[in-house]
Amino acid sequence: MNASVAHGPAPVARGAVSRLSCLVVQPLLIRIVRRIAAQHPGLFARLGPHQQTDFVIDATELPFALHLRPDPDALIFRAVPRDALPQAGALIRGRFMLLLELIDSEEDGDAAFFSRDLEIGGDTEAVVRLRNALDDVDVSIAEEAAQMFGAPGRAILARLRRAYADDTKGRGHA
Secondary structure (H helix, E strand, O other): OOHHHHHOOOHHHHHHHHHHHHHHHHHHHHHHHHHHHHHOOHHHHOOHHHHHOOEEEEEOOOOOEEEEEOOOOOOEEEEEOHHHOOOOOEEEEEOHHHHHHHHOOOOOHHHHHHOOOEEEEEOHHHHHHHHHHHHOOOOOHHHHHHHOOHHHHHHHHHHHHHHHHHHHHHOOOO
């Protein structure tokens, strides 16, 4: 049996998929972060000195991680291959939909952390400040982002949320 079949794609292939995925999603990430920043400028003030913190957000089932530096003067939100991650001041790792639901305060971050569904590393104060800043946003950031892409964006978000709800019920959560 071919080793790549038994154990997934070879590392070179995974790296190529990761880099290609980053190229594909990057224009979307730029559009999303600019719009969110324009609509919610107060979000940055809540971060205080952590505006310059480099956050690595690792949605474990995606072929890349995300690098966020929430500095309104030098905003960064980019997809990064896991073998090229920046030095992170803070790490947030979990399943994609858990992370998305945490952004909108639809999931309990403490419960996710203590159940080990969510991993936090580095500067925990920075992570708490980011969480508090997101909690203060009165609308769904995920829905705002989906709305930017019209009916297809809304349909994709709805489908992802249904699949996540079904999955968490099946795993005995919520």
